Amino acid sequence: MKNIKTIAFDADDTLWHNEPYFDEAQERFCQLFQDFASSQEILGAILNHQVKNLPLYGFGIKAFTLSMIETALQLTNHNISGKGIEQIMGIGKDLLLKPVELLPNVEQVLESLKGEYKLIVATKGDLKDQHRKLHDSGIGAYFHHIEVLSDKTELDYEKMLGRLDIQAKEFLMIGNSLKSDVLPILNLDGYAIHIPYRTTWEYEKIDFEIEHENFKSFANIEEILPLLK
Structure with missing residues (x-):
C-alpha cells in the first residue's frame, strides 16, 4: 500500500458504536407489538420494509423510523392508534439523541x-x-x-x-x-x-x-x- x-x-x-443502538430500538419495537407476532417475525418485517424503502428513504435513523411505522401498520392491519405511532417516533427520536x-x-x-x-x-x-x-x-x-x-x-x-x-x-x-x-x-x-x-x-x-x-x-x-x- x-x-x-x-x-x-x-x-x-x-x-x-452504532449498531447496538439500533438493536436496542428494535427490541423496544418488538415489545410494543409482541401481541401481534414473534420477535423474529417482527424483525424480518422491519428488514423487509427497510430494504424495500432504500431507493426512497436511503439509510439512517429517519428512514429506519419510517420503516418501523410501516411495519406497525402491517402488523396491526392499519389499526394502530395515534399513541402507538407516537411511541414509535419516540424510539426514533431517542436514537437521534444517543451519545457518540x-x-x-x-x-x-x-x-x-x-x-x-x-x-x-x-x-x-x-x-x-x-x-x-x-x-x-x-x-x-x-x-x-x-x-x-x-x-x-x-x-x-x-x-x-x-x-x-x-x-x-x-x-x-x-x-x-x-x-x-x-x-x-x-x-x-x-x-x-x-x-x-x-x-x-x-x-x-x-x-x-x-x-x-x-x-x-x-x-x-x-x-x-x-x-x-
Whole structure:
C-alpha cells in the first residue's frame, strides 16, 4: 500500500458504536407489538420494509423510523392508534439523541496518520445526523473532507473520487462492512481494509470469502498502523 495518499474511514461501527443502538430500538419495537407476532417475525418485517424503502428513504435513523411505522401498520392491519405511532417516533427520536462513543484507539490512530495522509470520512446515513455525530465525537478536525453518501455502490465511490480528484490506486477505504466498504473499492482497483464490528446489520452481510491482493482484514483499528507507517 505504498502508493496510498488518501485514507477514508467509514463512520458507524468503524469510528464509533452504532449498531447496538439500533438493536436496542428494535427490541423496544418488538415489545410494543409482541401481541401481534414473534420477535423474529417482527424483525424480518422491519428488514423487509427497510430494504424495500432504500431507493426512497436511503439509510439512517429517519428512514429506519419510517420503516418501523410501516411495519406497525402491517402488523396491526392499519389499526394502530395515534399513541402507538407516537411511541414509535419516540424510539426514533431517542436514537437521534444517543451519545457518540468512540471505538477503542480511534483517536490515537488518527493522530498517528494525520499529516502523512489525507484523511476523509465516507459514510452512509442521514446527513444532519452524521454531521451531528462527527461534531460530538471530537475528532472532526482530523478530516479534510466529510462525505455522506446515499449508498456505497461502485458508482457512488467513483463519483466521490472524481469530485475529490482522487485516483483509486492511491485510495484506501477502511470500514466494518465487506459489502459497502470493501467490495466496491476493490472493484475500482483501490485498496480496502476490513475491521469487523461485533454485530452486523443483516443487509450488510455477504456469504463468501474475499481474496484480493489489495485487501486486508484486522481485528482492531490500531493494527493498521504497521502497514501504513
